[in-house]
Amino acid sequence: MLTSDRLMNVSRRYTNSLEDAKDVLQNAYVKIFINLKNCDLKNGNIDGWLSRIVVNEALQLYRKKKKDNNRDVLYQQGLKEISAPEIIARLNAEDILKLMKRLPEGYRMIFNMNVVEGFSHKEISEQLGIAESTSRSQLSRAKELLRDIINDQKKAELC
Amino acid sequence: MLKDNLDKYIKENLENARVDWDKNAMWDDIEKQLPAKEKDRKGLLYLIGLLFLLMSVAICFFAINGNVDNEPAVAFMQNEGPLDKNTTELNDANAHIFSRPIIDEKSPQTDSDDVAKVKDTNTNTNTNTTTNTNTYANSSADLKINTIGKVKVDDLERKSNYGSEKKSIQITEEHTIALPVINPSELITIDSAVLDSKVVSIDQVSNAISLIERLESISNIGFKKLLISNRDLPNIRSEQSMIEISKAPNKGLQLGVYSGIGIADRTLQSQSNDDLLELRDQNETVLEVIRGGLTLRKKISHNFSIGAGIEYQRINERLDYIESSQTTVTVTSDSAYVANTASGSLQYFSGKVDGVVTSSQRFIRYNAHHNISMPLHVGYYTSLAPKIEVSAYAGPVINLYQGYEGYNINLDGYIVETDAIRSGSILSAFDAGLSLDYGMSSCIDISIGAFYRRALSAFSIDSNIDQSYDNLNLQVGILYNFY
Numbered sequence: 001m002l003t004s005d006r007l008m009n010v011s012r013r014y015t016n017s018l019e020d021a022k023d024v025l026q027n028a029y030v031k032i033f034i035n036l037k038n039c040d041l042k043n044g045n046i047d048g049w050l051s052r053i054v055v056n057e058a059l060q061l062y063r064k065k066k067k068d069n070n071r072d073v074l075y076q077q078g079l080k081e082i083s084a085p086e087i088i089a090r091l092n093a094e095d096i097l098k099l100m101k102r103l104p105e106g107y108r109m110i111f112n113m114n115v116v117e118g119f120s121h122k123e124i125s126e127q128l129g130i131a132e133s134t135s136r137s138q139l140s141r142a143k144e145l146l147r148d149i150i151n152d153q154k155k156a157e158l159c
Numbered sequence: 160m161l162k163d164n165l166d167k168y169i170k171e172n173l174e175n176a177r178v179d180w181d182k183n184a185m186w187d188d189i190e191k192q193l194p195a196k197e198k199d200r201k202g203l204l205y206l207i208g209l210l211f212l213l214m215s216v217a218i219c220f221f222a223i224n225g226n227v228d229n230e231p232a233v234a235f236m237q238n239e240g241p242l243d244k245n246t247t248e249l250n251d252a253n254a255h256i257f258s259r260p261i262i263d264e265k266s267p268q269t270d271s272d273d274v275a276k277v278k279d280t281n282t283n284t285n286t287n288t289t290t291n292t293n294t295y296a297n298s299s300a301d302l303k304i305n306t307i308g309k310v311k312v313d314d315l316e317r318k319s320n321y322g323s324e325k326k327s328i329q330i331t332e333e334h335t336i337a338l339p340v341i342n343p344s345e346l347i348t349i350d351s352a353v354l355d356s357k358v359v360s361i362d363q364v365s366n367a368i369s370l371i372e373r374l375e376s377i378s379n380i381g382f383k384k385l386l387i388s389n390r391d392l393p394n395i396r397s398e399q400s401m402i403e404i405s406k407a408p409n410k411g412l413q414l415g416v417y418s419g420i421g422i423a424d425r426t427l428q429s430q431s432n433d434d435l436l437e438l439r440d441q442n443e444t445v446l447e448v449i450r451g452g453l454t455l456r457k458k459i460s461h462n463f464s465i466g467a468g469i470e471y472q473r474i475n476e477r478l479d480y481i482e483s484s485q486t487t488v489t490v491t492s493d494s495a496y497v498a499n500t501a502s503g504s505l506q507y508f509s510g511k512v513d514g515v516v517t518s519s520q521r522f523i524r525y526n527a528h529h530n531i532s533m534p535l536h537v538g539y540y541t542s543l544a545p546k547i548e549v550s551a552y553a554g555p556v557i558n559l560y561q562g563y564e565g566y567n568i569n570l571d572g573y574i575v576e577t578d579a580i581r582s583g584s585i586l587s588a589f590d591a592g593l594s595l596d597y598g599m600s601s602c603i604d605i606s607i608g609a610f611y612r613r614a615l616s617a618f619s620i621d622s623n624i625d626q627s628y629d630n631l632n633l634q635v636g637i638l639y640n641f642y
Binding site: 004005008009012013018021022025026027029030033034091092093094096097100112115116143146147152 | 165166168169170172173174175176177178180182185188189192193504
C-alpha cells in the first residue's frame with residue numbers, strides 16, 4: 001500500500017467525510033513537507049511519524065469542530081453481547097468504516113487512537129485535553145455502542 | 160474473547176482499508192499551499208562578502224608592503240627664491256637644483272652597485288648653465304627640505320623589478336629627477352617628488368632607478384642637456400614650480416569590471432488607491448541589491464575624471480501575503496440531525512445548512528526588479544598614499560531597461576503574476592560615491608567603494624502604485640589602465 005493511501009486511510013478513520021479526510025491529509029502533507037528536513041529519516045520510525053502528523057491534524061479538525069458545535073451525542077446504553085460473530089466476519093473494511101461513522105465523533109476518536117493506532121490513555125488524554133479516566137470510560141462506551149450498532153445490523157438482516 | 164476479537168478484527172480491517180480518492184488533485188493543492196522555496200541567497204552573500212574581505216586584505220597587504228620603509232630619506236629640496244633662467248651661474252641656494260649626480264663615464268662599472276652606479280660628484284656640469292660648487296649634502300643645510308620617504312637601495316632594486324612590470328622613463332620637461340647620493344652604502348636621495356601630495360610612489364622611485372641606469376648609457380653632455388632643458392622651461396619662477404611638475408602619473412583611460420551588494424529603501428506612492436498601497440507596504444519587503452557592471456573612466460586634467468558604464472542591478476523582494484476569500488454555501492445533509500426514536504433506534508433527519516466558507520492561503524513569493532542602466536560620472540581624484548588614490552564622483556544614471564519578475568497583490572486583494580511594468584523616465588537615478596583605488600601594478604588597480612543612488616523616477620507594476628528605490632551600495636572592482 002502506498003504511503004499516501006495508508007495516510008489517507010488514517011485520515012478517513014478520524015473524519016466524518018471524504019472531504020474532511022482530504023483536507024486533513026492535505027494539511028498534514030504540507031506540514032510533513034515543511035518539517036521533513038527536521039525529521040531523522042535514518043533512525044526514526046518514518047511511518048509512525050507520518051501517521052502521527054495525520055492524526056494530529058485530524059484531532060485539530062475535531063477540536064475545531066467540537067468548539068463550533070459542542071454537542072456530541074453520548075450513548076448510554078447497556079452492554080449487549082454480540083450474539084452473531086459471523087456478522088463480524090462478514091464485515092469488510094468499508095462496512096466497518098461505515099459502522100464507525102455512526103459512532104459519535106468523540107468516541108470514534110478515542111476508539112481509533114487506542115484500538116487502531118495504539119495510543120495509550122495518557123497520550124489520548126494529552127492530545128484531546130481530557131482526563132485519562134474519561135478516555136477509558138469513553139473507549140468502553142464506544143465499544144459498547146459499536147456492539148449495539150452491529151447487533152442492530154444483525155437484526156436488520158434477519159428482518 | 161469476543162471483545163478482543165472485535166478489536167483485533169476492526170483494527171486489521173481498518174488498517175487495510177482502501178479509500179478511493181483523487182490523489183493528483185490533492186498533490187496540486189498541496190503544491191499551492193507549500194511555501195515557495197526560499198532562494199538560497201546565503202551562498203551568494205557569503206561569496207560577495209568573502210570577495211570584499213579578500214580585496215580589503217589584499218589592499219592592506221600591498222599598501223603596507225609598499226611602504227615598508229617610511230623613514231625619511233627621499234628628500235625634496237625647495238627653494239623659495241626666484242630662479243632666473245637667464246642666469247648662467249646659480250647661487251648656492253639654487254645650485255642644488257641643478258646639482259645632479261654626474262655619471263662617471265670613464266668607469267661607471269667601478270661604482271657601488273648599491274647606489275646604482277651614481278656618483279656623488281660635485282662637478283661643474285655645464286659651463287653654460289650652472290656652476291655648482293657645493294655637494295648636495297652640504298647645500299641641503301641651507302635649504303628647506305621636505306622629507307618625504309626613505310627607501311633603501313636594496314628595496315629600490317627589488318622593487319624596480321617588481322612583478323613583471325616594465326618600467327620606462329620618459330624624461331620630459333615635466334620631470335626633474337636628480338639622484339645625489341648622500342650615503343652611497345645606504346641611501347639614495349631623490350629630490351624630485353610629488354610636491355602637492357608629499358609622497359613619492361614606488362613607481363617614481365623605480366623610475367628614478369631606471370633613470371640612473373639610463374643615464375649610465377648617456378654622456379655627461381646628454382645629461383646636462385637634460386638639465387638645461389629643465390632649467391630652460393618657461394615660466395619657471397622658483398624651484399618649487401620646477402619640482403611641482405612631478406605629479407602623480409595620470410593613468411589616462413581605465414576600463415573596469417565591478418560588482419557589489421547594497422540595501423535599498425523602497426518608496427511607494429499611490430496614484431489612486433491608498434488601501435492597496437498600505438497592503439503592499441505591509442506585505443512586501445525589500446531584501447537586497449546586487450549589481451555588477453563595466454565602467455570606462457578617463458582621467459582628465461586637474462585631477463578630474465569622467466566615466467560611463469553599463470550596469471545590471473537586481474533588487475530582491477519578498478512578498479508574504481495571506482489571501483482570503485469568503486463564499487456562502489448551502490449544504491444539504493442527510494445526517495444533520497440524529498435522534499433516538501421511542502423504539503431505541505437511531506433516526507436521521509436531513510437538514511439544510513447555510514454557511515459562509517472562509518478560506519485563506521498564504522503566499523510567500525520572491526520577486527526581483529531587474530534594471531540595466533548607464534551610470535555617467537564626473538569625479539575628482541587625488542593621491543592618498545603611495546599607490547592609493549581616493550576619488551569622489553557623482554552623476555546621473557540613464558535607464559536602459561527595467562523589468563519586474565514575480566507576483567503582486569491586485570486591487571481585489573488577490574495574488575497575481577506581475578505584468579509588464581510601466582517604466583518611468585529615462586533618467587532614473589543620481590549617484591554619489593567614494594572609491595579607493597590601489598595600484599596593484601602599472602596596469603591593474605583594485606577599487607573598493609561605496610555610493611548612494613537616489614531615485615529620480617518611479618515605475619509601476621500594477622498601474623496603481625508607483626515605486627522607486629534609493630539604495631546604498633558597497634562594491635569592489637578591478638580596473639585596467641590604458642596609458
